[in-house]
Amino acid sequence: MVSTILHKNELRKGLYIVPTPIGNLGDITIRAIEILKKSDFILCEDTRVSKKLLEKFEIKTSLISNHKFNETKNLTKVLNILKDGKLVSLISDAGTPGISDPGAVLINECVKQNINVIPLPGPSAVTTAVSASGFNEKYLFYGFFPEKEKLIVEELENYSNLNFCMVFFISPKKINKIIPYLKTYFKNRKILICREISKYYEEYLRSDIANLKLFENEPKGELTIIISEKQINKNTSQKISESDKNSINIMLKKLSTKEITNIIANYSNAPKKEIYEYCIKLKNEK
Structure with missing residues (x-):
């Protein structure tokens, strides 16, 4: 295969949004490797995590730590690098930057200042999980639940009225706290719980939400859950409101x-x- 990217100076300067594997390192794309190698700097969440990926593919580009606690502080520095005509890549620990990961602050500022923002397609827990669900292809992505219980209840009550699949991210520490609310507001739907996607111990748990049970032991790794569209009994005539x-x-x-x-x-x-x-x-x- 001959790459269409031949020389570094042929690339558009700007900020590249580069997805990285969510588990299996083999899921990285050829284009992502090329862009990372030809970048002047790579912005990453945790340098320790990103170094493993870079070493695997012999990428020697300099890393700049850029996580949710310092992305605003980093803004001026990174914008100056971009304005100087450098090529900068933004990655997260896993998946696509800006999707429940840092990135939006910098991307919005680049848009305001007419700096090129070039996204690459690639790994995403959202689309991976939806593709395996077998549910309706129309879905809404929510991300992580809020911290406060009151807000969780309000959000689930609102979303339960929509006839779409719902995609949520949940930490293993919160799943047993969330399950009773799912049973209350989505009781007539199905659920797919995805754990450790693309890793050795990946697991896909399917159930009717009414039959969903609490986990006896805290599951390992972040969970992606898909809730099906409403299950409507076509034989039951419903009046138009x-x-x-x-x-x-x-x-x-x-x-x-x-x-x-x-x-x-x-x-x-x-x-x-x-x-x-x-x-x-x-x-x-x-």
Whole structure:
């Protein structure tokens, strides 16, 4: 294979967002290795973790520690490096920077100052877990839960009303605290709990949330959990709510019957056929 990147000066200068393996080091891309080798500096969370990756692929680029406690303090220094025409890569300990990891502060400042931000595709626990779930491909990514119990309850109550798959990150210390709330607000859904993705002891636990049990021992490693879309009994006729009827009335001026049916069915328990027939009825009355 011949690389399309031949010389360092052919690369656009700026900030490269480089995903790194979430477990198996073999998951790094050829392009990611090339960019890291040709960078002037690499921003990383923990230099001890990143050095293992760099040594594996014989990358000798200088590291700059850049974690959530010092990324704001680092801002001026890094921006000056970028303005000086240097090529800088941003990595996290694992996965894609900026996705529940440091990065947003610097990226936003680069955007404001018209500094190139070039993202690379690569490893992500979110898409890896969703692809294995078998649930609806429409999903919402939340990330980590807040610390305060009151906020956790509020968030889960709000999200339980949406008819999408939900993706959460949970630390092993919190999973048993969260499970009772999942059983309360998502009781008619399914769940996939992903542990140690792409590592030797990776594990995928599938269950109906109603049957979910507490872990007897604290699991090792961060958990990615996927909650399925709402399980709707198609044989049970559900009436269209008054608020949905009002929404349909408004949308009929701009959207087709099919488009309205799909939108309303996405969050309503009413069958598509009933929504469609209601749209036709309204159109005929006008």
